[in-house]
Amino acid sequence: xxxxxxxxxxxxxxxxxxxxxxxxxxxxxxxxxxxxxxxxxxxxxxxxxxxxxxxxxxxxxxxxxxxxxxxxxxxxxxxxxxxxxxxxxxxxxxxxxxxxxxxxxxxxxxxxxxxxxxxxxxxxxxxxxxxxxxxxxxxxxxxxxxxxxxxxxxxxxxxxxxxxxxxxxxxxxxxxxxxxxxxxxxxxxxxxxxxxxxxxxxxxxxxxxxxxxxxxxxxxxxxxxxxxxxxxxxxxxxxxxxxxxxxxxxxxxxxxxxxxxxxxxxxxxxxxxxxxxxxxxxxxxxxxxxxxxxxxxxxxxxxxxxxxxx
Numbered sequence: 001x002x003x004x005x006x007x008x009x010x011x012x013x014x015x016x017x018x019x020x021x022x023x024x025x026x027x028x029x030x031x032x033x034x035x036x037x038x039x040x041x042x043x044x045x046x047x048x049x050x051x052x053x054x055x056x057x058x059x060x061x062x063x064x065x066x067x068x069x070x071x072x073x074x075x076x077x078x079x080x081x082x083x084x085x086x087x088x089x090x091x092x093x094x095x096x097x098x099x100x101x102x103x104x105x106x107x108x109x110x111x112x113x114x115x116x117x118x119x120x121x122x123x124x125x126x127x128x129x130x131x132x133x134x135x136x137x138x139x140x141x142x143x144x145x146x147x148x149x150x151x152x153x154x155x156x157x158x159x160x161x162x163x164x165x166x167x168x169x170x171x172x173x174x175x176x177x178x179x180x181x182x183x184x185x186x187x188x189x190x191x192x193x194x195x196x197x198x199x200x201x202x203x204x205x206x207x208x209x210x211x212x213x214x215x216x217x218x219x220x221x222x223x224x225x226x227x228x229x230x231x232x233x234x235x236x237x238x239x240x241x242x243x244x245x246x247x248x249x250x251x252x253x254x255x256x257x258x259x260x261x262x263x264x265x266x267x268x269x270x271x272x273x274x275x276x277x278x279x280x281x282x283x284x285x286x287x288x289x290x291x292x293x294x295x296x297x298x299x300x301x302x303x304x305x306x307x308x309x310x
Contacts, residue, residue, distance in 0.1 A: 049226050
């Protein structure tokens with residue numbers, strides 16, 4: 001009996017140490033990157049994305065001191081993310097950050113892919129794609145180098161990408177999928193060289209993820225797709241799937257249009273105290289994104305192009 005109790009005690013201690021090793025401190029979490037980091041829905045709204053779900057899980061564990069995605073922006077390329085990381089606005093946000101996730105690179109590639117969702121076809125110029133992928137490699141290396149300087153306390157995770165066109169004809173998938181795999185390889189290599197962590201989300205989606213990407217004219221996932229991305233991160237972060245978010249714990253949808261976000265920004269500026277409080281976000285408190293007015297103007301001017309971007 002004593003031996004059994006001893007074994008149970010060791011097991012419990014091991015489990016406790018396994019969880020606590022990832023939670024040596026409450027995280028100050030910043031999500032960087034494109035619209036996946038921002039939480040864009042398949043219908044051009046903003047809701048809880050993978051970063052919000054990660055913050056939700058850490059918050060429930062009592063391991064989140066602060067969270068923001070205000071440095072994330074729909075349509076950002078790696079060049080845009082690099083510029084944002086170097087900005088004065090980012091300096092104060094990153095200085096005390098302990099956890100960073102980055103989604104950057106897809107828009108370098110996908111803006112070059114010509115999509116006909118009705119016909120189910122994809123087309124691109126290999127020369128343009130090769131150039132874009134090389135620039136993504138250089139920019140990502142520069143982003144990670146900047147983060148080492150600007151966020152010296154942070155653990156940095158680089159999110160990979162999924163195949164975004166499950167509804168096109170099977171014969172049309174191979175070429176674009178090969179370019180996406182090249183992009184993921186670049187991101188993984190840059191993460192390894194910077195001694196940071198790459199998160200594979202490709203395997204959870206595959207080539208037939210219609211159930212995660214419900215709008216044939218849009219490349220953004222639904223809540224289930226974002227849950228897969230969040231869980232891929234949480235598994236790597238904790239070293240096991242103990243923190244995985246079940247479907248039953250997904251928040252209720254609460255999408256906001258870009259116009260609603262702009263109105264929310266305007267109201268928050270009227271109350272400086274409330275504006276300061278909103279810097280510490282929860283999953284249901286969508287951050288104000290700097291520059292949304294410009295984004296809306298571009299979206300109205302070229303809506304079709306925006307539908308193809310992440």
